[in-house]
Amino acid sequence: xxxxxxxxxxxxxxxxxxxxxxxxxxxxxxxxxxxxxxxxxxxxxxxxxxxxxxxxxxxxxxxxxxxxxxxxxxxxxxxxxxxxxxxxxxxxxxxxxxxxxxxxxxxxxxxxxxxxxxxxxxxxxxxxxxxxxxxxxxxxxxxxxxxxxxxxxxxxxxxxxxxxxxxxxxxxxxxxxxxxxxxxxxxxxxxxxxxxxxxxxxxxxxxxxxxxxxxxxxxxxxxxxxxxxxxxxxxxxxxxxxxxxxxxxxxxxxxxxxxxxxxxxxxxxxxxxxxxxxxxxxxxxxxxxxxxxxxxxxxxxxxxxxxxxxxxxxxxxxxxxxxxxxxxxxxxxxxxxxxxxxxxxxxxxxxxxxxxxxxxxxxxxxxxxxxxxxxxxxxxxxxxxxxxxxx
Amino acid sequence: xxxxxxxxxxxxxxxxxxxxxxxxxxxxxxxxxxxxxxxxxxxxxxxxxxxxxxxxxxxxxxxxxxxxxxxxxxxxxxxxxxxxxxxxxxxxxxxxxxxxxxxxxxxxxxxxxxxxxxxxxxxxxxxxxxxxxxxxxxxxxxxxxxxxxxxxxxxxxxxxxxxxxxxxxxxxxxxxxxxxxxxxxxxxxxxxxxxxxxxxxxxxxxxxxxxxxxxxxxxxxxxxxxxxxxxxxxxxxxxxxxxxxxxxxxxxxxxxxxxxxxxxxxxxxxxxxxxxxxxxxxxxxxxxxxxxxxxxxxxxxxxxxxxxxxxxx
Numbered sequence: 001x002x003x004x005x006x007x008x009x010x011x012x013x014x015x016x017x018x019x020x021x022x023x024x025x026x027x028x029x030x031x032x033x034x035x036x037x038x039x040x041x042x043x044x045x046x047x048x049x050x051x052x053x054x055x056x057x058x059x060x061x062x063x064x065x066x067x068x069x070x071x072x073x074x075x076x077x078x079x080x081x082x083x084x085x086x087x088x089x090x091x092x093x094x095x096x097x098x099x100x101x102x103x104x105x106x107x108x109x110x111x112x113x114x115x116x117x118x119x120x121x122x123x124x125x126x127x128x129x130x131x132x133x134x135x136x137x138x139x140x141x142x143x144x145x146x147x148x149x150x151x152x153x154x155x156x157x158x159x160x161x162x163x164x165x166x167x168x169x170x171x172x173x174x175x176x177x178x179x180x181x182x183x184x185x186x187x188x189x190x191x192x193x194x195x196x197x198x199x200x201x202x203x204x205x206x207x208x209x210x211x212x213x214x215x216x217x218x219x220x221x222x223x224x225x226x227x228x229x230x231x232x233x234x235x236x237x238x239x240x241x242x243x244x245x246x247x248x249x250x251x252x253x254x255x256x257x258x259x260x261x262x263x264x265x266x267x268x269x270x271x272x273x274x275x276x277x278x279x280x281x282x283x284x285x286x287x288x289x290x291x292x293x294x295x296x297x298x299x300x301x302x303x304x305x306x307x308x309x310x311x312x313x314x315x316x317x318x319x320x321x322x323x324x325x326x327x328x329x330x331x332x333x334x335x336x337x338x339x340x341x342x343x344x345x346x347x348x349x350x351x352x353x354x355x356x357x358x359x360x361x362x363x364x365x366x367x368x369x370x371x372x373x374x375x376x377x378x379x380x381x382x383x384x385x386x387x388x389x390x391x
Numbered sequence: 392x393x394x395x396x397x398x399x400x401x402x403x404x405x406x407x408x409x410x411x412x413x414x415x416x417x418x419x420x421x422x423x424x425x426x427x428x429x430x431x432x433x434x435x436x437x438x439x440x441x442x443x444x445x446x447x448x449x450x451x452x453x454x455x456x457x458x459x460x461x462x463x464x465x466x467x468x469x470x471x472x473x474x475x476x477x478x479x480x481x482x483x484x485x486x487x488x489x490x491x492x493x494x495x496x497x498x499x500x501x502x503x504x505x506x507x508x509x510x511x512x513x514x515x516x517x518x519x520x521x522x523x524x525x526x527x528x529x530x531x532x533x534x535x536x537x538x539x540x541x542x543x544x545x546x547x548x549x550x551x552x553x554x555x556x557x558x559x560x561x562x563x564x565x566x567x568x569x570x571x572x573x574x575x576x577x578x579x580x581x582x583x584x585x586x587x588x589x590x591x592x593x594x595x596x597x598x599x600x601x602x603x604x605x606x607x608x609x610x611x612x613x614x615x616x617x618x619x620x621x622x623x624x625x626x627x628x629x630x631x632x633x634x635x636x637x638x639x640x641x642x643x644x645x646x647x648x649x650x651x652x653x654x655x656x657x658x659x660x661x662x663x664x665x666x667x668x669x670x671x672x673x674x675x676x677x678x679x680x681x682x683x684x685x686x687x688x689x690x691x692x693x694x695x696x697x698x699x700x701x702x703x704x
Contacts, residue, residue, distance in 0.1 A: 041504040096484045143679070149686045150628070152424060152484060156621040157675040157682075164668045287614060294492055301485065330511050333503040338496040346471065346489035349481030 019304035022351040030344035042331045049327040056323035064203040071202030077318035078215035082270025083296025084310045085222050090263040094239030099155025100267040101293025102162040107133035107268030108275045109166030115191030116173040122193045129272035130265045137264020141257035159289050167284045180281040193276045211273030223307035298341045301348035317341050394653045403645030404543035405602045409623035410637045411550045412594030419587025420567040421476050422696045424487030426595045427620025428494025429465050433596020434603045435498045436464030441523035450526035465596015466589050473588040480698035495615040502612050521608035539601045551634040567692030570699045580699045625678035631690045647674045
């Protein structure tokens with residue numbers, strides 16, 4: 001009992017382990033709520049529908065087809081991962097980047113414009129996406145640093161401004177008869193990100209490009225920058241206490257702007273590796289900002305605000321979002337997945353409380369054990385004393 | 392011109408209601424970023440009430456029932472924020488954002504479920520309420536007077552009185568400025584904060600209802616409320632958290648929002664040959680510019696956004 005439980009306790013004390021437990025709890029409760037909502041709508045098919053959401057591409061019986069759709073999910077998840085890294089990076093510096101969605105839109109507009117209108121190769125398009133999105137993020141950062149404008153509100157305003165601007169810009173390269181932009185594969189093949197053979201792994205899914213591994217590499221880079229460099233330390237210090245950072249000689253205004261630019265660039269990169277695969281065309285009459293950036297918030301928090309954790313959480317969020325399309329549409333609608341992921345974000349708000357509560361229970365248990373231990377020790381001592389006395 | 396005034400007034404009413412909601416919540420010390428989601432849910436409550444009310448009821452009854460529905464739904468939905476932010480000390484921005492995503496998603500799921508249950512082929516997320524909506528409108532010549540304009544004005548006056556002239560309002564503000572001090576003189580901070588959040592939920596829900604009945608007689612819930620909750624927050628900041636200033640700020644923002652609806656009626660504006668998207672962007676651009684000028688010397692409640700912990704010094 002003693003040794004074993006001691007080890008177990010230290011595991012429960014571990015912050016990372018607590019985060020993983022909390023995230024898993026969020027997922028389970030989120031799915032449960034989704035299931036209950038399905039039950040309320042139509043009790044008949046609820047079990048099947050929630051299974052369809054969890055299964056996603058496994059819905060297809062043939063392994064080849066499942067592999068192909070696994071690839072598609074991965075492509076979308078890689079874009080989502082970049083958005084969630086964008087949110088995470090800003091949050092570590094104390095900024096809530098709800099504008100990842102808008103920066104993603106700006107990135108999409110820039111890369112498609114460079115690819116379709118200017119006929120640039122893919123790396124130029126990708127670079128354009130990153131740069132323009134970084135500028136969009138930088139605007140919010142500058143407004144925050146110099147004018148004390150709340151970044152959440154300025155980001156939301158920029159989301160809408162960005163959306164309308166991109167719609168206007170991409171109308172130039174729109175198909176004649178449809179509201180969609182021309183496809184990259186027919187207009188400018190060089191703007192497609194190369195596959196390097198990755199498509200063969202996923203039953204010739206030509207949308208699986210080097211963008212997927214690149215996104216994971218970016219997650220590692222973000223982790224290294226935040227945790228292992230002086231630059232990352234400075235940014236985090238600025239986020240913790242702006243005044244203290246300034247006092248220590250850090251340029252806090254520059255740090256805020258830089259953070260938002262990096263966050264924007266990350267989201268733009270996500271847009272680039274998504275739209276430059278040709279998987280989707282931009283609809284120029286779009287009246288709402290794509291959900292990618294908002295789901296990025298869910299993924300960032302579900303991943304415990306750890307870049308490596310977000311790799312898994314982004315995949316999970318995308319997995320259930322894609323899975324939502326397989327529910328029986330005569331009974332339910334695909335937005336049920338949005339509802340689940342929105343609820344998961346809500347639950348993430350409770351993670352801090354959960355950790356405090358868990359630690360309090362552990363403290364109590366330890367106190368009790370310590371008290372017990374003292375008592376037994378006293379008894380033993382007393383027994384020993386008696387023995388000694390007798391001898 | 393008359394049309395412009397009409398639209399300005401109705402959009403200003405929306406902004407006044409929602410901004411006042413935000414104002415109450417923030418004066419109690421809770422940042423309510425989730426107003427957008429609350430608006431959608433309130434709109435949903437009102438729309439469904441209008442849909443299911445039997446035809447041919449007296450106009451005052453219809454108005455009252457619909458308002459009650461949207462206020463109640465808004466309040467219940469805002470409780471999600473209240474419980475998380477006050478009881479469990481969650482990050483208010485995060486929970487508010489969750490509300491913004493949860494509201495539209497829940498509304499779409501619900502409306503689609505209702506529509507599909509009615510007929511299997513109907514997968515739209517639209518609720519039509521043309522008939523019931525007529526009770527809100529009184530035609531005065533060519534001017535369509537909407538009862539909500541009056542209600543918004545009355546609530547604005549009421550908010551002013553409540554915030555500055557009543558015990559409750561002053562206590563509420565104390566909780567947003569210095570909750571420890573408020574607690575030390577026997578004010579229950581948690582209760583006050585719940586009150587602030589609930590009021591913001593009710594006003595936000597009502598604002599959502601006004602928004603969807605502003606010009607159209609059916610609403611597609613996939614569209615949400617197009618950032619109006621955030622525009623209202625901008626209005627609130629521009630109005631420096633004071634009811635009267637909020638009213639004036641709402642008129643300004645309402646004017647720019649109305650322009651995008653009716654600019655084709657002005658020869659001078661048509662002659663500029665700007666694409667219509669420019670007018671759509673206008674309210675957002677203006678609010679950014681305005682925020683730049685007013686945020687520097689912001690008079691935000693001091694303790695907003697900080698969860699109140701009794702044990703903390």
